[in-house]
Amino acid sequence: MASIEMKNIVKKYGDGFPAVNDVSLDIDEGEFMILVGPSGCGKSTLLRMIVGLEDITSGDMVIGGKRVNDKAPRERNLSMVFQNYALYPHLTVFENIAFPLRLAKVDDGEVQRRVNEAADVLELHEHLERKPANLSGGQRQRVAMGRAIVRQAEAFLFDEPLSNLDAKLRGQMRTEISRLQRRLGITTVYVTHDQTEAMTLGDRVCVLRKGKIQQVASPRELYEQPVNLFVAGFIGSPPMNFLPAQLDGSRLATPFGDIELDERRAAAVAGRDLLLVGIRPEYFEDASLVDEAKRPLGSVFTARVDVTEWLGDSQFAYIPYEAPDEIRTQLRELSKELDAEELRTQAIVSIDATSRIREGRDAEFWLDSRKVHVFDPTTGENLTRDAEAGAALTRMAAEDRIEQVQSEQGQGISAA
Amino acid sequence: MSTKEKAWWGVAGVAIVLYALFPIAWIVSLSFKAPSALNNGDFLPGTPTWENYSLILTGGASDLFLPALRNSFGICLIATAISCLLAMFAAYAIARLDFPGKKFILGTALAVAIFPVISIVTPLFNLWRNIGLYDTWPGLIIPYLSLTLPISIWTMSAFFREIPWEMEQAAQVDGATTWQAFRKVIVPLAAPGVFTTAIIAFFIAWNDFVYGISLTSTEAARPVPAALGLFSGASQFEDPTGAIAAAAVIVTIPVVVLVLLFQRRIVAGLTNGAVKG
Numbered sequence: 306m307a308s309i310e311m312k313n314i315v316k317k318y319g320d321g322f323p324a325v326n327d328v329s330l331d332i333d334e335g336e337f338m339i340l341v342g343p344s345g346c347g348k349s350t351l352l353r354m355i356v357g358l359e360d361i362t363s364g365d366m367v368i369g370g371k372r373v374n375d376k377a378p379r380e381r382n383l384s385m386v387f388q389n390y391a392l393y394p395h396l397t398v399f400e401n402i403a404f405p406l407r408l409a410k411v412d413d414g415e416v417q418r419r420v421n422e423a424a425d426v427l428e429l430h431e432h433l434e435r436k437p438a439n440l441s442g443g444q445r446q447r448v449a450m451g452r453a454i455v456r457q458a459e460a461f462l463f464d465e466p467l468s469n470l471d472a473k474l475r476g477q478m479r480t481e482i483s484r485l486q487r488r489l490g491i492t493t494v495y496v497t498h499d500q501t502e503a504m505t506l507g508d509r510v511c512v513l514r515k516g517k518i519q520q521v522a523s524p525r526e527l528y529e530q531p532v533n534l535f536v537a538g539f540i541g542s543p544p545m546n547f548l549p550a551q552l553d554g555s556r557l558a559t560p561f562g563d564i565e566l567d568e569r570r571a572a573a574v575a576g577r578d579l580l581l582v583g584i585r586p587e588y589f590e591d592a593s594l595v596d597e598a599k600r601p602l603g604s605v606f607t608a609r610v611d612v613t614e615w616l617g618d619s620q621f622a623y624i625p626y627e628a629p630d631e632i633r634t635q636l637r638e639l640s641k642e643l644d645a646e647e648l649r650t651q652a653i654v655s656i657d658a659t660s661r662i663r664e665g666r667d668a669e670f671w672l673d674s675r676k677v678h679v680f681d682p683t684t685g686e687n688l689t690r691d692a693e694a695g696a697a698l699t700r701m702a703a704e705d706r707i708e709q710v711q712s713e714q715g716q717g718i719s720a721a
Numbered sequence: 722m723s724t725k726e727k728a729w730w731g732v733a734g735v736a737i738v739l740y741a742l743f744p745i746a747w748i749v750s751l752s753f754k755a756p757s758a759l760n761n762g763d764f765l766p767g768t769p770t771w772e773n774y775s776l777i778l779t780g781g782a783s784d785l786f787l788p789a790l791r792n793s794f795g796i797c798l799i800a801t802a803i804s805c806l807l808a809m810f811a812a813y814a815i816a817r818l819d820f821p822g823k824k825f826i827l828g829t830a831l832a833v834a835i836f837p838v839i840s841i842v843t844p845l846f847n848l849w850r851n852i853g854l855y856d857t858w859p860g861l862i863i864p865y866l867s868l869t870l871p872i873s874i875w876t877m878s879a880f881f882r883e884i885p886w887e888m889e890q891a892a893q894v895d896g897a898t899t900w901q902a903f904r905k906v907i908v909p910l911a912a913p914g915v916f917t918t919a920i921i922a923f924f925i926a927w928n929d930f931v932y933g934i935s936l937t938s939t940e941a942a943r944p945v946p947a948a949l950g951l952f953s954g955a956s957q958f959e960d961p962t963g964a965i966a967a968a969a970v971i972v973t974i975p976v977v978v979l980v981l982l983f984q985r986r987i988v989a990g991l992t993n994g995a996v997k998g
Contacts, residue, residue: 391887405895
């Protein structure tokens with residue numbers, strides 16, 4: 306187990322294109338770090354540089370206090386689970402898991418013991434003599450994990466390990482990976498483009514965009530205090546709504562009525578003209594269903610609903626709005642970058658499942674203005690981010706993690 | 722597929738097999754005919770005889786045939802082994818590594834493969850005589866490599882390309898050196914490809930006639946196809962057709978045996994289950 310430090314890591318390909326650009330990231334011992342971002346953001350490249358399958362153009366990669374830039378993958382003692390598992394088809398499950406031990410010339414009895422131990426953890430016992438071709442997707446995935454945990458590696462690296470599984474299995478394996486990581490308390494770097502995985506698994510999440518780190522923080526901080534438009538739009542599903550706004554004193558004029566800003570926010574945005582307001586879908590509500598006590602904390606507006614989606618436990622309404630051309634192109638570019646093709650400017654709002662708001666009619670909505678963020682439309686910077694509140698969230702997550710690891714490992718010892 | 726359709730496929734298959742095997746059956750039949758019956762036009766030999774076989778194996782033609790058989794086996798096996806080994810490394814480099822001149826190597830290999838043998842055999846004949854390779858085993862093994870290497874490189878690099886890159890990277894992360902990854906993961910996975918290539922290479926060498934007849938003069942190195950051309954009848958008025966047919970049957974046997982032995986190996990599909998299908 307070791308910490309991983311990256312200092313100003315750059316990866317340039319032959320054509321000079323920087324796939325990873327000046328990335329500095331510290332991953333603590335035993336921490337679960339997620340690398341997330343849209344396709345082509347350099348997350349997999351970064352992971353492959355950690356493990357040594359990709360050369361580092363410049364910068365330092367330090368694992369467990371040692372600079373490993375020039376070391377071959379086998380000298381780094383890391384284990385990796387590949388997206389397509391990369392099992393050895395000519396070997397049985399047992400030999401697949403034993404492969405790293407055989408290479409290390411571990412004696413036979415020890416190999417038996419350790420493979421059986423890994424098979425216990427992953428419930429692979431009845432499959433040990435089978436070949437990978439005869440296994441289901443989930444079983445193959447477990448064999449790949451077995452191969453990773455069988456030796457005492459410094460860290461685990463996962464490259465989108467669940468993207469080849471169907472939705473149900475993915476959920477199961479996700480909790481399985483989380484439990485395993487806590488139990489072994491081993492440093493883990495996990496690459497994904499899936500939000501749910503990023504939010505549920507990680508102690509901290511590193512959001513990448515075009516090879517550059519946007520923000521490294523706990524999932525909660527990312528959600529509540531995003532550093533810019535990109536992170537705000539990337540984290541959360543359905544995504545955050547961005548509305549054009551004109552500033553008038555401490556009041557923002559948006560297509561959905563005026564939003565009153567508190568002192569701190571008003572000071573942060575003062576002196577600007579055109580702004581973008583970011584509002585999460587759940588900050589909206591059907592005005593007729595809002596608690597009287599909460600009502601004065603937000604504003605009420607009327608809008609025509611385009612489409613509603615009722616999902617049983619929740620309900621979404623789509624409200625189209627008009628935006629100036631410059632904002633419109635800005636938003637379109639952002640959505641393209643986020644791998645989504647947003648064709649029209651519309652807000653997605655989450656309303657109570659019992660709401661009877663109907664499609665094609667005007668309806669009254671309530672908007673909680675306490676948590677809105679205001680972005681600079683040209684730079685994308687979040688002007689109203691509360692760095693302290695964000696850091697507090699991440700600190701809390703770190704404390705939770707330490708507590709969890711201790712209790713897991715305490716259990717492990719008492720069970721043994 | 723309906724029963725009727727199946728029946729038609731069966732009939733068509735049998736027809737094609739019969740058509741393809743007919744010349745072989747004719748040769749086999751000829752090899753059992755007595756010299757006097759050769760030209761009687763019957764498909765089946767009226768009175769089957771082992772005369773032709775005894776002629777080439779123990780009789781007058783055995784001096785010509787047996788050393789040739791030994792030469793053919795030796796030369797072809799050595800040429801196949803060398804070309805497979807070289808092609809394995811070359812194909813691996815072509816499939817996996819990025820180096821300047823990759824296209825050039827593949828292109829050259831193809832050019833060599835399509836170059837007519839007959840046009841280089843005369844200069845080669847002179848060269849070999851001058852440097853003492855004429856009528857020796859190496860004197861045939863080297864030109865055979867030029868025939869077998871290009872096709873071996875092409876087939877094997879196709880096989881290597883099929884093997885997912887991740888296999889090897891996984892092995893490296895698991896602690897293997899490049900050589901270990903090659904030996905423990907790539908070679909076993911490429912085995913069907915290697916066998917297929919070896920068989921093709923062996924056949925090419927085994928079937929060669931032009932080099933065999935031009936670059937040898939005695940039984941020191943003369944291979945079977947060349948020896949067959951030199952068979953003569955008991956007298957100048959007698960046709961050696963029977964003996965040639967018998968020899969042809971004998972040289973066909975190793976080919977058939979090889980294919981039967983490695984049939985299962987040739988059927989690829991070993992990579993099933995390596996990655997998510």
